[in-house]
Amino acid sequence: MPIAVFTKNSRPRLGKVFGDALIDLSVAAPDLPDSIIAFLKAGAPARASYDKVTRDSGELIPLTDVTLQAPVPQPEKFLAIGMNYADHGEEAKKLGVEVPPYQLWFNKQVSCINGPFDDVVSPKVTEKLDYEVELAVVIGKTCRYVSEEDAASVVGGYMVSNDVSARDWQLRTGTMTLGKSFDTHGPIGPWLTLPDEIGDPHDLRLRTFINGEVRQDGNTRDLIYSIWQQISYLSQVMTLKPGDILATGTPSGVGVAMNPPQFLRVGDVMRVEVEGLGHLENRVIKDRG
Structure with a gap:
């Protein structure tokens, strides 16, 4: 449980x-x-x-x-991989963003973490607020130089994540960090599901609903880089620690890639879900800062 x-x-x-x-x-x-x-x-x-x-x-x-509440409110690291589904990569190409031939990682600053049903603020400085449903992996053991074969042994559990993105800020620089790190833009939860409760994490359906309309509908079987490859790759660079969050990518259907683009507006309700892990539901509210 x-x-x-x-x-x-x-x-x-x-x-x-x-x-x-x-x-x-x-x-x-x-x-x-x-x-x-x-x-x-x-x-x-x-x-x-x-x-x-x-x-x-x-x-x-x-x-x-x-x-x-957010299951892991203060991890040491909150990392996310970009363009890790082939169909999302094709969306990116149409927007002039090339898919690199290697894993593309960026930081979401931990100050963005938000509860599974808390409001998400639409910043007054962006006009291009977007959503991304993702399977999030939580590291369970301190580890370094993990092989792909051993990667499953360092997973502490899985969550649902919504990589809320301010696209205009994201695309200003190659790092993407600022556009991914606004306050409240990291809803996670609704709880931590332990690894032995979900079977194969590479066969889980992901969906996003905006005001009840399906926008994203994918499956983790379509990950370009598997969870085990992601953990192994990152652990060559840094020590991963209990509680570190890895967001594993989003499938196609993001608002910026629609024709015309469909960005979030105040009052919209985002529901993102991953099969077997539950769902998040967050309302977009006005920035009163």
């Missing part, structure tokens, strides 16, 4: 999700750490304690009675 971060009239706590309810782990398993990063760092003993919690281990709290 997934592990969530939630609030209910108090500080954030961990919960084990059972369908449409959860159990407060601070009550059912008080020996467990109080954050997902600490949970991942604690390794096998924490997982064993977590697995012992059942539907009968405490009060089942309806999800409608709690507020779900």
Whole structure:
């Protein structure tokens, strides 16, 4: 069962999700750490304690009675790969953006992280706000020089991510970081699904709905670089640590590539989902800064 971060009239706590309810782990398993990063760092003993919690281990709290928070609010790194689906790469070519013959990574600054159902601000300095549904991988172990064959062993879990993008800012420079890092532009969640709960992460459907209209509909089987290749590649450069987030790419259907382009407007509701992992739903609101 997934592990969530939630609030209910108090500080954030961990919960084990059972369908449409959860159990407060601070009550059912008080020996467990109080954050997902600490949970991942604690390794096998924490997982064993977590697995012992059942539907009968405490009060089942309806999800409608709690507020779900970003599962990993303060990772050391939030990295994302660009143009990692062939169909999205073709979209990019039509916009004059060449697809490089290697993995193209950029930072989303961790200050952009947002909750799974929190509002997303439309910045007053952009007119080209866009969406990108992505499967997010959360690293579970400190690792370096990981082989593709061993990469699955360092995954702590999976989430849904929406790589909200200010396209005009993104395309000003080759790094893309500024256009990907506005405050609130990194919704993640709705919880962390542990690796053994989803089977093959390379066969998951991803979809985006804008005001109920399907805009993106893809499958992770179409990744150009697999999750294992991504982890191996990054780990040649840097030490990956528990809680680090890797957004693995988005399929075709982004607003900037539509004819004419369909950018987000205040009041729009984005729903992005990944099969087996749940969904995020975020309303676009006016920038009042």
